[in-house]
Amino acid sequence: MKKLLRPYLAFLLMGALLTTTACGDDDGPGPDEEGEVITTVMLSLVPEGKGQNATATISTLSGSPVQNGPLTLKANTVYNATITLADDSKTPSVNVTNEIKQKTNEHLFVYTFTPESGSNASVGVEIKDRDANNRPVGLETTINTGPNTGAGKLRVILKHQPGGIKTGTNTTAGETDVDVSFNVIVN
Amino acid sequence: MRFLQTGCAVLLLPYTYTVFKSIFLNTLLSWLLLLVVGPVLAQGPLFTNGDGPEQDCGLTLSGKVLDHDTREPLIGATIYIEELQRATLSDEYGNYHFHHLCRGSYTLKLTYIGYVPEQPSLRMASSTVRNLTLHLDTRQLSEVEITGNRLAEEAQSTGSLTGRQLESTRGLSLGESLKNISGMSTIQTGPTISKPVIHGLHSNRILLLNNGVRHEGQQWGSEHAPEIDPFVASELKVVKGAAGVRYGADAIGGVVIVEPSALPDSAGVGGELNLLGSTNNRQGGVSATVEGKATRLSAWSWRLQGTAKRAGNARTADYFMQNTGLQELNFSGALGYKKENFGAEAFYSQFNTKLGILKASHIGNLTDLENAIGRERPEQTSYDFTYAIERPYQDVTHHLLKTKVFWDTGSAGKLEFVYGLQRNIREEYDAHRASGSNPELTLDITTHTTETVWEHTPAGNFSGSAGITTLYQNNTYQGRYFIPFFRNFTAGTFVTEKWRKDKLQLEGGVRYDYKKLSITKRERNSDIIRPEYQFHNVSGTLGALYDVGYHLTFGLSATSAWRAPGANELFSDGVHHGSASYERGNRDLNSEQAYNFEGSVTYYANPRLNGKLSVYNNFINEYIYLAPVQPPTLTIRGAFPTFEYKQADAVFRGVDLDLEYKFTQQLYLESRTSIVRATNLNLDDHLVGVPADRYSNMLRYEPLAALGKLTDSYLALGGTYVAKQTRVPTKTEQDYMDPPAGYFLLNLEAGTTLRIGNQPVELGITGSNLLNTSYRDYLNRFRYFTDDMGRMLLFRVKLPLDFSTR
Structure with missing residues (x-):
């Protein structure tokens, strides 16, 4: 109400009404200022013991989400995985992961792997990190592959669950901030 | 629906001048007026004048109601005795009667649409014949020229909220208020945002005329409610259907005035x-x-x-x-x-x-x-x-x-x-x-x-x-x-x-x-x-x-x-x-x-x-x-x-x-x-x-x-x-x-x-x-x-x- 109850501003505003009507728009609109966008989602996997690291990035900078290449994993392997989110449309790039780390009580990642038809590959994801209420977050996970090779999709959903609606197990509550699917190959 | 009632009242007023020559329409008018006074008649005498009617209550008051200038009889004029709360109408020859009156002083209220009301007093000691005359109301005559006749202002349908009907919507948003007119509904975004819909069309397909100026904001958005305070209005009127000629582009569905x-x-x-x-x-x-x-x-x-x-x-x-x-x-x-x-x-x-x-x-x-x-x-x-x-x-x-x-x-x-x-x-x-x-x-x-x-x-x-x-x-x-x-x-x-x-x-x-x-x-x-x-x-x-x-x-x-x-x-x-x-x-x-x-x-x-x-x-x-x-x-x-x-x-x-x-x-x-x-x-x-x-x-x-x-x-x-x-x-x-x-x-x-x-x-x-x-x-x-x-x-x-x- 504070904002509204400024009748003394009326005359100023009335002045504004009169004076700003000739403002030009010759320069056109400035660059689009989306409040907060996530343009880039990156998965980095480090195997326990020996083996190759694996990474994959999905970016929407050029419009629709595009993955830079398949996430190639080895069968029967346990990986320590981290996910990072960024807004690369801004300069410098905004690290959204840090914002999530500051509010882990409001965020939950949901990981689901679906094998391609005809493929018996399996990928399991276990969330390692916990928020202040000891509920899962999902920035850090353990990803383990089964014995079968094949291809599939790893879907990553980030739920924003503010105001105490996070239970840790409710994966439908809140607003979806990210919903992307990584192409995965298990060799 | 009150528009019919108010409509009649408002529209009939100026008509009378042209109307009273037509026997048919006069009968109509009589009916209407009788309706107004009917219940009053039914209530009978509720109180009597202070100086007291005496026991002799078999008196009759009668006479004609005439136009003062032309001496033509006025048909369907209302004669109301204030003290007795009794009323009657003059008949097709302009005659009126009251029976079973007691002795005493009475004030008559004489009304006829298009004429200046009169309030003659009279003292009744015996049955009386008294002709009553009325003067043409020139102020109302000028309205005759404006409104002309029984026909509405325009052939296209309109609806409006005024008076009590409008009062009963005070506190509601403009959109919600207008729901009280047939053909109107609202498109809402939750309980706070409400936009008028005329015959199924809304937003940038209807025009809002606020105090004679076409209201211009971001009206294309169905979640952008009209920025108008209904308290400013003494009348909310809706023109239903396309009305581009008088009101300009965009009035595809109608106009809210x-x-x-x-x-x-x-x-x-x-x-x-x-x-x-x-x-x-x-x-x-x-x-x-x-x-x-x-x-x-x-x-x-x-x-x-x-x-x-x-x-x-x-x-x-x-x-x-x-x-x-x-x-x-x-x-x-x-x-x-x-x-x-x-x-x-x-x-x-x-x-x-x-x-x-x-x-x-x-x-x-x-x-x-x-x-x-x-x-x-x-x-x-x-x-x-x-x-x-x-x-x-x-x-x-x-x-x-x-x-x-x-x-x-x-x-x-x-x-x-x-x-x-x-x-x-x-x-x-x-x-x-x-x-x-x-x-x-x-x-x-x-x-x-x-x-x-x-x-x-x-x-x-x-x-x-x-x-x-x-x-x-x-x-x-x-x-x-x-x-x-x-x-x-x-x-x-x-x-x-x-x-x-x-x-x-x-x-x-x-x-x-x-x-x-x-x-x-x-x-x-x-x-x-x-x-x-x-x-x-x-x-x-x-x-x-x-x-x-x-x-x-x-x-x-x-x-x-x-x-x-x-x-x-x-x-x-x-x-x-x-x-x-x-x-x-x-x-x-x-x-x-x-x-x-x-x-x-x-x-x-x-x-x-x-x-x-x-x-x-x-x-x-x-x-x-x-x-x-x-x-x-x-x-x-x-x-x-x-x-x-x-x-x-x-x-x-x-x-x-x-x-x-x-x-x-x-x-x-x-x-x-x-x-x-x-x-x-x-x-x-x-x-x-x-x-x-x-x-x-x-x-x-x-x-x-x-x-x-x-x-x-x-x-x-x-x-x-x-x-x-x-x-x-x-x-x-x-x-x-x-x-x-x-x-x-x-x-x-x-x-x-x-x-x-x-x-x-x-x-x-x-x-x-x-x-x-x-x-x-x-x-x-x-x-x-x-x-x-x-x-x-x-x-x-x-x-x-x-x-x-x-």
Whole structure:
């Protein structure tokens, strides 16, 4: 109400009404200022013991989400995985992961792997990190592959669950901030 | 439905002059007047004069009622004996009688429409014959020339809210108030945002005329409520159907006219104070008006008005809706200078509102929406009441500065010039994780309008006017993209003529408009493009009204209007929050053209049953609508169904029925029915978002006499039934949820006036959804997320003020 109850501003505003009507728009609109966008989602996997690291990035900078290449994993392997989110449309790039780390009580990642038809590959994801209420977050996970090779999709959903609606197990509550699917190959 | 009653009263007044020569119409008038006095007759003598009638009570008073000048008998004049509360009518020869009178002094009240009322006194000692004469009321005669005859102003159907009907909507938004007119419904976004819908059309397809200036903001958005304070209005009027000729481009569905009362023309300082309070969202409000004129001869008059309103979270039958509060602060001032042949007026108003948006409606993607639809009640963190408004919310300011000059040349007619300057600043605050204190989107649009109208002196049976209108608009924004920068220049010229004789009225008009839309848009690759569009169109209107007698008038009208595609329809490009769809503009759209045909029958001035039936067919050539297209748009939040603006021929047809049935003079039933059907003719399919059939019935009781110290009391109880919308698009996927079930709401209105000393105090209650029914309305965009509002009682106190020293 504070904002509204400024009748003394009326005359100023009335002045504004009169004076700003000739403002030009010759320069056109400035660059689009989306409040907060996530343009880039990156998965980095480090195997326990020996083996190759694996990474994959999905970016929407050029419009629709595009993955830079398949996430190639080895069968029967346990990986320590981290996910990072960024807004690369801004300069410098905004690290959204840090914002999530500051509010882990409001965020939950949901990981689901679906094998391609005809493929018996399996990928399991276990969330390692916990928020202040000891509920899962999902920035850090353990990803383990089964014995079968094949291809599939790893879907990553980030739920924003503010105001105490996070239970840790409710994966439908809140607003979806990210919903992307990584192409995965298990060799 | 009260329009029939008030309509009769208002319309009949000036008719009498032309009417009283017709025996038939006089009989009608007699009936009508008898109706008015009938119940009085039935009540018999309630009290007698102080100096006491004596026991001799067999006296007769009789005589003739005559026109003072012509000595012609007046048929159907009312003669009322105040002391006895007895009344009678003069018969077809002008004769009247009272029997069984006692001896004593009596005051007669003599009234006849079109004549100055008289109050002769007489002392009865024996049976008396006394002729009564009346003088023609010249003031009313001048009205005869204005209103002419029994026919309405225009053949096209209109509806209006004035007086008590308008009073009982005080505290509601403009959209909600207008629901009390047949053919009207609202499109809502939760409990706080409500926009009027005329015959199934809304937003930029209807025109709002606020104090004579076309209201210009971001009216294309279905979640952008009109920035108008209904407290300013003394009349809300709706022209139903295309009305482009007089009101200009965009009036495809109709026009809403918000008319303030004229500035005072009698000396003194007066005003009114309105206080509001409601249950449910615990709304509190105050609205005050002060107006005055220095002396009777002074040409200057003025008015100041202000309204403040605050409401918290609204409640459905079962729970509070989180973040649905509203705050409003409006004020206006007017200054007028008026001589007989010349006048000028300046008006400034400012409207400020902050509207909370239901938290649960802020969703990320289609899965979220489907989850929301699957929930019994919205997912929210708190089920408490609060006045606090958090993100997401809208904050809107609207300024209007209007100046008007008129010059009555006498023989050449009347010339009027109106200039309007409007600025509309709309700030939208989203609910994002990293929101600062700034709005995510600010839209700023400035509009200059002019209107120059010449109304020629009626010549023979012709009356009419011609005019030129212009509009210049500049739109800018800051923040996320929704619509581009644009400049809009529109100019139009029109002429309308009316021919009226006896029982027939013919009207016709034509208009030409030119519109240039210059866009400045930053493309995704950061290039600035500056496309230009030009549109020009002709609109026309033809109408006929005929009074066939037997209390029946027929009306026929053919009207047209056009609308250029809006900047949003041409250039929108992005995810629409709350509807989980990706909306894409179409840069090749043409203008829409509407052709509205309407036939109506009015049955009026009957003792019991009165009503109006109107049937319309609004054909819209190249109707612009959002059509689903493939493939869905992929984003980081997942896939969104995609909609693009397309054009198809469409037709909106329907029926409005108003009925009033009087059981007694005090007790009557009002009934309103609104039915509309809309078809996409290219696809042979229903259109999405068309109002369901709506039936409203109200039983009203209005005691004629004062109840003790209470005057002007009324009580009305009734309900509104809204059917389920079963006519939805079947050939394409346009909606995520089946239309909700039909519902019935029980409503109540009551009011009275009492006096504290010399001060009248008007009290009123409007109760809606008394049974606390939980329901969802098809035209509420938040039906995916939450039920509609539960029971609400709105209490009003109005104090008419008079500061004059008497």
